[in-house]
Amino acid sequence: MSRTNDASQSSSTGLAVEELRRDNPDLLGALVVDGRGAIRAADATTTGVVEAAVALVVPARELLDRVAAELGCGAIKSFVLEGDRASMAFADIDGSSTAIVIGNNGSAPGALRSDALNLSERVGRRGGMAS
């Protein structure tokens, strides 16, 4: 099992990601991406899953922000993408940064969303994106 650790893992954001993944077998990975698409912290069982998520999260976030605004939903707090092989949950941190968790097949969507909101809250509370 390979393991990807961002250079900023020692930061508070990295700690929040690590804490979330600890003793949580449902999660394949967790990461925090800022508005420019830079990884602030990542911890995953495989490298590929993080790379794929990072490549898509910024355009997906932009698209969903626009859709939410056009439909009058207001600012996005979270969204869940439930697939038949894996699921992902995204949660806004500060209006531009996003907390992402990737769950394995069969993980409860609500639990994934809760993890994403927890990560977002922890990173926001610790001021993890201030750097």
Place this chain on the structure above:
Amino acid sequence: MIELALIGSALGSAALAAATTAWVSRGPRLRAEKRLTELESELTRERSSTRRKLTELGLVHARTTGRLRSALGLPPSASGLEPMSARKLPQALRERLEGLIEVDAVVVADASGLAWTREESRSDHALAAASAAVLASRVAGQGPRVVHVELADARHVVICPIPGSEPAMALAVASTSRPASAFAIDAALAYAAEARLHVSTDPTEPDPLVGHALGQARASSALGPQLIAELERESSHAGVGMLAIGVGDDIVAARGSDGPSVADLSALYLELRTLMDRIAHRMGGRVRRLDWSSSGGSTASAVSVGPTGRSLLIGASRAGKLDVGSFDRLAGRLRRLLPNEGSRGAQPRDEARHA
């Protein structure tokens, strides 16, 4: 002639004997007939008295039911009600419960961990996710009737699967310092059953937590005899059916005369451990104690023996939750026996309890 005389004498004797017997038995028969008549009239009186009592009981039952329904905030009669849709029920249930008691958060969530109630507090999503873990929990194929969790920071979470809900949903209530009132939760669940026109049925399956004796004390470690001695000492006066202690994924000692079967004991231990880990993760705090109550009315309780969380003491009892004091005392003694659990000492809250 003599023969005829003998025959005549015999016939006369028989007639005399018959007449005598009739005369003698007539008295008891008359008394018996009289007694029979008395008994029949007594029976008639009893029948009419019983009918009157039944009518009175029916009236008392109707009055009591009416008072209870009124106390629970239910309409006087269930007849003529339209079933509430699964979409409306969760919010209505939450409002009903919040009208009865003051708690930190109430959530109705489904098995995927998504809340069906509006998210009003920051912990709502965590409660919803914890509800999914409880809904997935099984011991011998049976789900719990209610799960109560006490966290190390004095928060309490009570999660009850809602009987007859479709899709499967659970009511989760978070409070501080004490668990939410069982009466209020039962009232809310009664309201849910009423709203969905669900008729509860008596459990027909055997209770997985009780009914079996551990024939021989089980011990799979060098500490086994000492641990079993402690378990025996405590179980003799704590009123528990079974006590067991596990380290990691294995039970190291177990003792009891009325607990789960040997096959179910390991499954119960692992289920309680997994549930404690999941709820701790969801609620963001260490679980101090977890009570898993079956639909049959018995309860299995689990408490972390030491600060590492590796050792777990579990017990099962027919009479509801296990006594907190006895459980804590035993956990304290076991903590000193188990390696890696005693060195860091008890938590401040535990110390306060022991004092």
